[in-house]
Amino acid sequence: MKIGIIGGSGLDNPKILRDAKDVNVNTSYGAPSSPLKTGTINDVEVVIIARHGRQHTITPSKVNYRANVQALKDIGCDYILATTAVGSLKEEIGRGDFVILDQFIDFTNKRKNTFYEEFEPNKPAHQPMATPFSEDLRKVFINSCKKLNLKYHPKGTVVTIEGPRFSTKAESHMFRTWNCDVINMSIATEVALANEAGIPYAAVAMSTDYDCWKSDEEPVSWEAVLKIFTKNVTKVTDLLIETIGELK
Numbered sequence: 001m002k003i004g005i006i007g008g009s010g011l012d013n014p015k016i017l018r019d020a021k022d023v024n025v026n027t028s029y030g031a032p033s034s035p036l037k038t039g040t041i042n043d044v045e046v047v048i049i050a051r052h053g054r055q056h057t058i059t060p061s062k063v064n065y066r067a068n069v070q071a072l073k074d075i076g077c078d079y080i081l082a083t084t085a086v087g088s089l090k091e092e093i094g095r096g097d098f099v100i101l102d103q104f105i106d107f108t109n110k111r112k113n114t115f116y117e118e119f120e121p122n123k124p125a126h127q128p129m130a131t132p133f134s135e136d137l138r139k140v141f142i143n144s145c146k147k148l149n150l151k152y153h154p155k156g157t158v159v160t161i162e163g164p165r166f167s168t169k170a171e172s173h174m175f176r177t178w179n180c181d182v183i184n185m186s187i188a189t190e191v192a193l194a195n196e197a198g199i200p201y202a203a204v205a206m207s208t209d210y211d212c213w214k215s216d217e218e219p220v221s222w223e224a225v226l227k228i229f230t231k232n233v234t235k236v237t238d239l240l241i242e243t244i245g246e247l248k
Contacts (some may be wrong), residue, residue, distance in 0.1 A: 002046070161183075
């Protein structure tokens with residue numbers, strides 16, 4: 001078994017992996033966001049990609065999501081686990097809470113969100129997307145949250161916006177009327193491509209802020225996001241390690 005991880009800050013720390021090494025790869029869609037970091041966790045082969053590059057230099061719209069997913073497929077990953085920072089659109093989802101995502105709304109408009117540039121003659125490829133996140137992987141994430149006594153929400157709808165700007169107040173309130181739970185700039189694109197690639201995918205979201213809908217809170221800023229994520233990155237890595245151990 002081999003597990004791919006797509007994540008952000010702190011997850012490319014070689015201390016997470018045993019026998020860690022970098023592997024430079026290319027795909028038919030170009031190069032992934034970072035070299036692949038390979039190694040083992042709990043004796044399971046793991047491959048890590050830093051979604052925005054290891055120095056967080058790639059904007060959400062410019063991430064080569066197709067290359068990232070294709071690179072994990074090419075190297076033989078059976079599953080993809082993803083982590084992401086999100087803004088909360090619900091009072092009950094507090095800073096530092098985890099959300100095991102089960103649905104998405106795609107509000108992007110500038111990126112390649114499919115592997116299909118064209119169809120083969122008389123073979124249109126329309127990917128079902130009713131349940132985009134793997135229920136089996138979601139259950140493992142939930143069980144791991146319970147074991148680690150983390151504050152989590154067992155389901156949630158993420159709305160993915162283009163970025164890199166954050167929402168206006170009007171947009172934030174609109175997303176709340178849609179009953180979205182959290183907001184980010186990457187997951188809808190990534191999970192859709194994983195489905196097309198035939199790789200089970202699940203994502204754990206960490207709430208870092210309240211976007212800008214909450215009148216008694218400061219509007220979201222990158223500095224605030226980074227502060228909360230950095231404070232909780234150990235919990236994220238512990239959750240991944242526990243989940244990978246459960247998948248053995």
